[in-house]
Amino acid sequence: MESWNIPQAVSLREVGPRDGLQAEPTVIDTADKIALVNRLSAAGLPRIEVTSFVSPQWLPQMADAEQVMAGIARRPGTRYSVLVPNLVGAERALVTRPDEMTLFVSASETHNQKNVHRTIRESLEGFHQIIEKVGTQVSISAVIVTAFGCPYEGVVTPAQVIALMDRLEALGIQEITLGDTVGVANPRQVFAIVQQVSHQRPAIQLGLHFHDNRGTALANLVAALQAGATRFETALGGLGGSPFSPGAGGNLATDDAVYLLQEMGVDTGVDLPALLETTQFLVEKLGHAVPSRVFASGGRMVPQGGDPHGH
Ligand code: ZN
Numbered sequence: 001m002e003s004w005n006i007p008q009a010v011s012l013r014e015v016g017p018r019d020g021l022q023a024e025p026t027v028i029d030t031a032d033k034i035a036l037v038n039r040l041s042a043a044g045l046p047r048i049e050v051t052s053f054v055s056p057q058w059l060p061q062m063a064d065a066e067q068v069m070a071g072i073a074r075r076p077g078t079r080y081s082v083l084v085p086n087l088v089g090a091e092r093a094l095v096t097r098p099d100e101m102t103l104f105v106s107a108s109e110t111h112n113q114k115n116v117h118r119t120i121r122e123s124l125e126g127f128h129q130i131i132e133k134v135g136t137q138v139s140i141s142a143v144i145v146t147a148f149g150c151p152y153e154g155v156v157t158p159a160q161v162i163a164l165m166d167r168l169e170a171l172g173i174q175e176i177t178l179g180d181t182v183g184v185a186n187p188r189q190v191f192a193i194v195q196q197v198s199h200q201r202p203a204i205q206l207g208l209h210f211h212d213n214r215g216t217a218l219a220n221l222v223a224a225l226q227a228g229a230t231r232f233e234t235a236l237g238g239l240g241g242s243p244f245s246p247g248a249g250g251n252l253a254t255d256d257a258v259y260l261l262q263e264m265g266v267d268t269g270v271d272l273p274a275l276l277e278t279t280q281f282l283v284e285k286l287g288h289a290v291p292s293r294v295f296a297s298g299g300r301m302v303p304q305g306g307d308p309h310g311h
Contacts, residue, residue, distance in 0.1 A: 006266060007225060007228065007229075009267040010230045010231065011046055011230060011268075012046065013046075013048070013207070014235065014236060015234065015240070015251065016240070017036055018049040018051055019240045019251055020236060022059055027060060030064040030068060031071070033068045038073050039277070041075040041078040042075070044268075044274070044275075045078065045269075047080075047100070048078060048080055049102060050068060051068045051082055051083070052065060052082065053085070053090070053092045055089075065093075065096070066092065066095070066096055070096065080098055080100070081100035082098040082102070083104065084130065086126055087126060087130055087133060102143060103141070103142045104179075105123045106150070107144050107146045107164055108146050108156055111150045120164070127173070131171060140172075141173065142176050143177045143179050143209060143233075144164055145179040146182065147161050148184055148190070151181075158193045161178065165204060177206070177231070178193065178208055180211050183216065185216065185220050186216060187216070187222065191226060192227075194206065194224050207231035208224045208233070209251070209252075210251070211240070211250065212238060212251070212253075220252075222260075225266070232257060234252045235250070236253070236275070236278060236279055237283065237291065238256065239290055255272075255294040255295045258272050259294040259299070272299055272300065273299060276298070283295075
């Protein structure tokens with residue numbers, strides 16, 4: 001009897017157009033960003049984080065947020081989200097009619113100060129203003145960044161994370177993603193927190209967002225699955241890393257996550273060959289390689305009658 005027990009399907013949110021591209025030093029053409037989002041929706045990604053309404057002075061790569069949102073072809077069934085750092089960003093975003101807005105706060109006080117120059121309390125007050133402004137027009141989710149470890153404070157405990165979740169839930173936010181911003185989470189830690197949240201805070205719709213700085217992201221994905229997680233954020237090709245987080249590395253590659261999930265019989269709704277063609281498109285536009293191993297391997301193995309090198 002198989003005791004392996006994981007969900008039959010998971011929901012991926014593609015964050016490459018935002019989390020991936022924001023780390024790129026060369027500004028990508030708006031038309032290419034639009035084409036990228038359209039290719040991702042055509043490949044079957046159910047949710048796509050399209051852009052960020054951060055100040056263009058801070059992040060010139062995202063200065064065309066309005067144009068990208070206006071230019072994409074909205075595929076029925078795909079949910080398009082945007083990252084919103086503050087009330088000004090939310091007001092800009094609202095005009096572009098996203099399906100979802102993502103807010104972010106750090107699990108550790110020092111990281112929040114360095115990242116957004118606010119205390120956690122001030123960030124949460126900002127969320128309250130945004131929620132009042134947005135009302136029920138757009139669904140709102142939150143990402144807790146540095147949820148598994150902080151580059152300034154080191155250890156972040158599950159109790160710290162759950163306490164912050166409670167403050168978000170008190171604001172009416174029930175969809176919460178835990179971000180391993182600097183890639184320090186390990187599978188045991190991931191399993192424990194997913195299990196703890198699902199037992200202690202069953203109303204929370206938990207998501208996980210892994211970075212692969214130390215090669216642990218796929219292992220963390222499997223551990224989260226084993227603990228029952230069904231929602232993940234990944235970036236095409238494994239791009240990314242925050243320009244404001246020292247030591248931040250690439251996101252878990254969507255290519256690698258989709259491949260692994262499909263091989264394990266977990267449905268993602270994503271067409272892997274179409275996804276890999278999108279990664280090829282991305283690589284051409286970026287002009288450099290991307291970390292995804294599945295992309296480098298060309299996707300699924302196609303048996304060709306023996307390996308001539310005998311490996
Ligand atoms: Zn990320």
